[in-house]
Amino acid sequence: MSVLGFDPVVVWGIILAILIGTFAFRVSFIVLFGHLESVPERLERLLQFVAPAALAALAFPALVYVDGTFAITLGNERLVAGGLAAIVAWYTESLLATVVVGMAVYWVLLAVV
């Protein structure tokens, strides 16, 4: 059974690669302490930009494109709901609140428009 167009064996490969790498990160210093000192500050600073860049690169296109069409209009329910959810995220930093508000607004807009 293919997953999003990927062969199941390939999918397992991806899953296991991420599993092993993530586990390695977790135990790296806690277990190997004494062999490595700490993450170089430059690298640490660079890694701080990964989440903002990657998360935005994933979220923004989903908000401004509707079925492949560029749509920065008030008729784009995802954009409006996403914008309000962003404000909630900014002020509350609560994931739960962001998702709940965003979905609520989204469903209301879908029903009304």
Next chain:
Amino acid sequence: MVSWQDVVSRSGGGVLSWSDVRAGARDIALVLPGPFSVAMIASVAAVGAGMSTAQAFVLVGVTFAGASQLAALELMREGSAIVVIVVTALMINARFAIFSASLAPHFRELPSKWRWGLGAVLSTPAAVLALAQFADDESVRRRSYYLGAAVPLWGVWQVGVVLGLFLGAQIPEWMDLGFVVTLVFLGLLFPTLRDRPTALAAAVGGGIAVVGAGLPLDLGFVLGTASGIVAGQVLDWRAGR
């Protein structure tokens, strides 16, 4: 006669300070709904994408990661190359190495069997809480406090995964849960914006990804992420850091 308290305290090898374990649990309690939601959403998304129960369970539950897994699923949907999917997920999870490094000095003298376990249940909230507590309070028993915070979160995560695996099979298509994933990305994005360089990284990353959305092999995402990281780093340098 052995009481349940005896069993519990012996299972820690007699070395845990239960008042500190409770303190860790009390401190982590407030943040548990967030990871629970992410675990559930990620599991639902994995099942919705066509993964088997086993695949979804290993992806979200065993790997004990949410944001990276949602990103991986999204990149698979966008037709990214395998290496991009794996590298992106690992870049998002690289923060665990940083927390591992920050916590390592505190656990240095513990037997290595304990240290494998402490590393295995590492999560961002537990690490942040533990590091703050260790800086604040010299006398706290660190392994105990950390486990008091980390193990409940790990447990709640697994419950979220199981619930998500179950629900994933039930949720009807029309509910458009793809948008839930987008909202999760937004919800995870904003707490990471701490200063102008990180905000710029997000703006450039998102902007370039939008412009490049039509490119094949999901190059829009790759270029967006790379540009965002570069933009943030450049602003950092110009600010003199």
